[in-house]
Amino acid sequence: MTQPKLLVTAALPYANGQIHLGHLVEYIQTDIWVRYQRLNGRRCIYICADDTHGTAIMIRARQEGRSEVELIADMQKSHERDFAGFDISFDHYGSTNSEENRLLCNAIWQSLRDANLIVEDDVEQLFDPEAGTFLADRFVKGTCPSCKAPDQYGDNCSKCGATYSPTELIDPVSTLSGATPVVKTAKHLFVRLENLHSFLENWTQSGEHLQSEIANYLKGHFLGKPLRDWDISRPAPYFGFEIPDSPGNYWYVWFDAPIGYIASTWQWCKKNNENLDDWWKSDSTEIHHFIGKDITYFHTLFWPGVLHSAGFSLPQFVHIHGFLTVDGEKMAKRKGTQVQAATYLKHLDPAYLRYYYASKLGPRLDDIDLNLTEFANKVNSDLVGKVVNLASRTARFIESMGLAPEYPHDGGLFASAASAGEKIAQAYEQLDYARAMRLIMEIADQANAFVENSAPWTLKKDPTQQVRLQEVCTIVLNLFRQLCVYLAPVLPRLADQCGQLLQSPIQHWNDSQSPLVGTPVSKFEHLLQRLQPEKVQAMIEESKVETTPQAETSPSTEAVVAPQDSGDALAAEPLAPTCTIEDFTKVDLRVARIIKAEEVPEAKKLVKLTVSLGGDNTRTVFAGIKAAYTLEQLQGRLVVIVANLQPRQMKFGLSEGMVTAAGPGGTEVFLLGVDSGAVPGQRVH
């Protein structure tokens, strides 16, 4: 009986943003697995697509003054270019905005209807009368109903952490138009997931389809109680597919996105004369999804539920990976660590990143860290210093002779490296690439030691030793080739180059098991340049300029170049409607000095500030700036506060004012200051 063929997917990137190094962890991890399987002779297709629907796309297209279709076409082009630049070997890259996807959504929808899984319910949602659209949570801001913190998004409060519905917000404002949203009731359609509870319990807990941490997470979090109905419709206007039997309603983007996996496969089938059912409704295909841990829920509960109800094959395994940090911290545009794929490619070879990620990736969901110093060291030391150097230090010696006609005695080196192949293969199979890379580098170390002991450069000088010279080089080049086979899933270009050098292409994993003899050796050319650390720095610098030109907030940085401010910040939070001077004077802004900054131990985001308006006039203000400033940085500095804001009772005490700041929140909060000369108590006019 033949092994099942493989259908592999990576998550569909959303068409609202560019691919960055964080995304690439997943596409590279998946690509390595796919290439490994193919090299082993396994039938394996790698399918992906752009995820194109939803409110965010609709709003963005509107802001850019063009159609959604135009926007997503541009974005798709750019995504495909980035992936190609990193040698991601998709068999097909489709789009969720395709006719195939619409037809599949219809069919799957009908199955859910037939299975009595669809129910209707009224949902109260905020509606923006000016923009004429319902507002997703992220497009509404207002005062938190729990702690009364102002300027909070519609789903949860960044200050007190409370979660609520946007309709509970006090004084809500649409971030699209600045209009006051009104509560509107609309009919929504839901999937009654609870009907599939026992199926999902079995599927997730079987131990065969998910990493154990994930199974535990689902069990503890969702499966212990009845599953909630899943709201999968959105009223018009919405960019997506209209629901055929519910005019005016559209499928929520998370309904049609995973179906895009099937639709994209279908497009591939049409191109290649294949039958879709052989891939999605057949025991002779194993489906493997690769995703990040942020979208676990959709892929391990909803998606299996939908597939099960609609009669499609379930994934054999959902492989979940962690996030990328850079130098130990979350990627941040401000620091230039959120590097776009295209920016990386301008400065560095994709092989570096593919190898570095491989050397860090294991089968678990730990986050992986891109340590920039280590990145440069590791790539240079392992790839250039150890692997490529083997060819570099021997190939030239036998350009005229070619490889020896018979494989010489090598003290068992080749045989032992060949037998390590099984362990390496197993590590790839189990997604333990870090282990695979360690095993491979052990072989490279042994090979380099052999070169050292055999001293081909000495043999070269002795005319009676030419046969031995050829033998030594034959051994070393065969070890090099073995390494290239083992590294081929990670470094496809190096494998090709090795094939050219030894005039025998690497086509199968088993090429590592028998040595090459008697072939000519091409003229040696450098296979991989050393990574220059300056280029890493240049990439980081460019990433800073590209994304946050307004980074020059600190006067200490000497800005030589005129800042190129992007429109991102304004687009993220459009201007509020016009207000009169009377409106403005209602707000009493005052200069104040922070005389005491205290930790609030139980609070995640708040610090307690005692501010002085001069004289004995002090007050207590709670500010959500814990992540952005240390207590020392706050102590003593002048800030601008809203002095006549109605005091709010917060969880940790009464807040008698508000400190003004710019920025989206979290670590990116920038307090307003005043030029020197201002004193506490002065009003801001």
Place this chain on the structure above:
RNA sequence: GGCGAUGUAGCUCAGUCGGUUAGAGCAACGGCUUCAUAAGCCGUGUGUCGGUGGUUCGAGUCCACUCAUCGCUACCA
């Protein structure tokens, strides 16, 4: 708060069923070498294995508690 994880050498991490003096790579230091992309080889580690307590003849490995860090917390793409 709940849940899931992590905490081993300066850095990044291995340590399979609990079993001899706890390992690797990188970095650092010393020596050798010069074929090679200033690459390579040899040598050098006094680590409270986060902490406390327990089980055991024996614990980095099992159990309890505790501290720290990270992530997730569904109508958000």
